[in-house]
Amino acid sequence: MWEQVDQFKGAEFFRKALYLPDPSGQQMQELSQEKQRRLLLLGVKEQEEKEVDKQSLESTCKDSLGGEGIRDPEVLQDLRHIEEQMKILLKEKEQADEKLHENEHRSKLLQQEKEYYSTQAQTLQQSLSQLTADKQQTEAELKVTEHGSGLAGCRHTSPRGDYF
Numbered sequence: 001m002w003e004q005v006d007q008f009k010g011a012e013f014f015r016k017a018l019y020l021p022d023p024s025g026q027q028m029q030e031l032s033q034e035k036q037r038r039l040l041l042l043g044v045k046e047q048e049e050k051e052v053d054k055q056s057l058e059s060t061c062k063d064s065l066g067g068e069g070i071r072d073p074e075v076l077q078d079l080r081h082i083e084e085q086m087k088i089l090l091k092e093k094e095q096a097d098e099k100l101h102e103n104e105h106r107s108k109l110l111q112q113e114k115e116y117y118s119t120q121a122q123t124l125q126q127s128l129s130q131l132t133a134d135k136q137q138t139e140a141e142l143k144v145t146e147h148g149s150g151l152a153g154c155r156h157t158s159p160r161g162d163y164f
Helices: 002-017 023-064 073-149
Strands: none
Touching (some): 023 073
């Protein structure tokens, strides 16, 4: 994650160096924080649901056996094994979800950076085009001035070194 921040800081440095405002940056950060807060709330709700499901399973087992609970050690061992496998799968799911969210965040950062550099490239291209047009216009005006004065290519110097 710090690598992402470092990469984004590079784009931020160039933006600041060019004195360009970034009004969406704060909004994106606020949206990201809100998303993280909501994901945290969802995680808490999922955990509560898991606890309710576990309690429901335990009460169902007791009810099905007339309130005595499970006494067969093999069945208990199987249930514990299933529960452990479920915990492992849930942990893997949580890790995959976390990685997915990190990748989404990284993707958004890269998209922002791409848009930033694309905008900069367009601005530079426009500036270059304008400079080229200005240069061509100046050269044309210079040629007109030289041809209009009749001195184009006929330069002579006076004793003082002036052209006439």
